[in-house]
Amino acid sequence: MAQHALTPDDKHARRDAILEAALSLFVAQSDLPSSAQIATAAGLAKGTVYIYFRTKEEIFIALLERGVADFLTKLEDSIVQLKGRREQKIAAVLSVYVEYLEQHRELLRLDAMSHAVLEKNLETSKCLEHKLTFITRLQKTALVIERTFQIEEGRGITLLMRTFAMTRGLWQNYPEDDMRPELADAATPLYKSFAKETHEALIEYWHGALTLK
Amino acid sequence: MAQHALTPDDKHARRDAILEAALSLFVAQSDLPSSAQIATAAGLAKGTVYIYFRTKEEIFIALLERGVADFLTKLEDSIVQLKGRREQKIAAVLSVYVEYLEQHRELLRLDAMSHAVLEKNLETSKCLEHKLTFITRLQKTALVIERTFQIEEGRGITLLMRTFAMTRGLWQNYPEDDMRPELADAATPLYKSFAKETHEALIEYWHGALTLK
Amino acid sequence: MAQHALTPDDKHARRDAILEAALSLFVAQSDLPSSAQIATAAGLAKGTVYIYFRTKEEIFIALLERGVADFLTKLEDSIVQLKGRREQKIAAVLSVYVEYLEQHRELLRLDAMSHAVLEKNLETSKCLEHKLTFITRLQKTALVIERTFQIEEGRGITLLMRTFAMTRGLWQNYPEDDMRPELADAATPLYKSFAKETHEALIEYWHGALTLK
Amino acid sequence: MAQHALTPDDKHARRDAILEAALSLFVAQSDLPSSAQIATAAGLAKGTVYIYFRTKEEIFIALLERGVADFLTKLEDSIVQLKGRREQKIAAVLSVYVEYLEQHRELLRLDAMSHAVLEKNLETSKCLEHKLTFITRLQKTALVIERTFQIEEGRGITLLMRTFAMTRGLWQNYPEDDMRPELADAATPLYKSFAKETHEALIEYWHGALTLK
């Protein structure tokens, strides 16, 4: 029997252990791990997982939020260090953006899952909360962007949301790269690789968005 | 017992009846109808459905292909009638584009499903076939676009694919408009409506794509 | 469309074609062929098969009866040619018996099927008829045996039935020789091969049956 | 909700309860009970059954093993108490043997099922394990027999296996006594009853097997 987690810190650590277990399983396999798998991987009993998360979906939503937060933080960090002219800065930030996603394919998979599967089984309130959390976090990054690229107030969040939309939409042409290579190949003649395609598309989009008055 | 469909025409009609049944159920409910539901709605026995489609997934893939074909045809029809300057023509075609999707929300839901659920249960070969069919059909529209907007050869398909990507990506912020209105509202403060948001985003994207040399 | 079988001879030939098709499929695969398979293999439509046989089971019962008749005929033929002392004649007839079965493994598989599966789905009257047919045919062979081995009247049929019983019972230790070799191997240490084991066991049994007054 | 079985003893009891439920259903009806039936009869939910057995087939294999073990134990017990001359002892042990089976017809039905149905749906490894368990258990009885009847070492197991084979083979002429009396009657003129027929046949066989050097 795992030790009782009595202090808040202990509890937090246990929650994290569950998240880590879920993440590594998710990365390793093509479908959502079962709650039993997660429990085992976290060294806990099934029931214990449900003390820390109300549903399996919440685990993955939490994972997604953690992932997004990390992503945006890294993005902000890189943005504030940008040098050069606007075009160069844009190309640079989009490179960082795409590279991060390339390194963290699970993030886009999680995002896709979150729309397709998770939200279906998630109570509406939790769903709203998640969306709100997301938007709120995004605002911060939007601010950084607005400042860096001298975009008018309120446009940053739109730009970001649409950037994500494009990314997500393109991703769905490549979702199974790892899992079913044959399918990935089917797309190749047209769109090279996810990273390259996305970078190009976003360059176009940002160009348009920042040019159009 | 339903009448035997002996001639090829009869068979085609029966196949269509199944598709219609599946579609109307899909429109009416938030998840994929069961094969039993489809059969009943089509006035057939369960087994009969499997004479016309090998798996349930194939039904929905067929529905998606039919929907996309219709969409692209309408789009082409409207494009060839465009008048005016390039900017005006772009705005006009995107209006048609967005309006069609607004009227056929099931199309985007089907598309989302096709990535999330259908492909998972579809044999790889059928999946490839579907992707190929899609690309091939798209090429035709791409050609029309290239001609109308005087875009260099080969760029039309890319433009279209990215346009779809953006649309799909934005859609996933609104997927349940009909089903869970509360969730739709959560987004409202930021992005008005799917139609408006998509139109704007695509105007930006096309502007960028066609401006950037 | 296959030619209409109008004359009794034609009909008989068609019936035979179905049996042949069923047999060769049965030999080639580990489970009972489906009626669709049989129809196709016989070059007929599904419905046509049901003109000649009321159920799929009847096909295999007919096959079994045909097989048994052939088997017993061959056996009788060999018996009447036996020479030598009783022990030698017994050993010889049992050799023929076992060798035939070794060459026609489908016969024992059919027999096993007939008990396990066929009779379950066969109407009682057909079942009785089959049993009666079997017994009747057996009587004839029994007579030959009684004469050849100078066994008292009425004992031949019992001897035969018990001989079959032993064979059938031993067979069930080897039913999948062809299909699942691993399982066959499991038995090897104890009972060599079906043929050898059966021959030995039957020598013992006949010895006992003919010795005991 | 059924009480949680926490201790190993409780768990064992629950497993047994499932076996008992399965057995009484099997005795009462002509085909294998569904897993739902078993669960209900055991006062459990469907899912619970699958905690104790991985597949439905395993339940019946377990039942068969339990039945065989009990059978052989009883048989050994009676053997060691035999008195008298060899012939008398043989007749006596075969009487016990046949009577037991007469009282436990489900055992032969289970055996028949195990060949016909269970093994088909059982993974090969489980199948092998079952065969091994059976042989191993049999060896013990074989030893007792070898000692009692002064049979040379190694012959006991063969004798037993052939005895079973004969029994099984004869049984298949009577499998449905309880279920379809008409069919049982068909055989009557020839072989009296299963018990009588089997006893006689085995007397003959044992006589032969023990006489023949």
Place this chain on the structure above:
DNA sequence: TATGAATGAGTTTTCATTCAT
């Protein structure tokens, strides 16, 4: 007779979640 479209019965197993301990 021949066809082949139409029928519909039939069932195991998984797994998220709960709850007794």
Place this chain on the structure above:
DNA sequence: AATGAATGAAAACTCATTCAT
């Protein structure tokens, strides 16, 4: 808090047989 036993909903597909043509 931790455990893990108990729960029970949920659904695609096959295939023997029938019947309209």
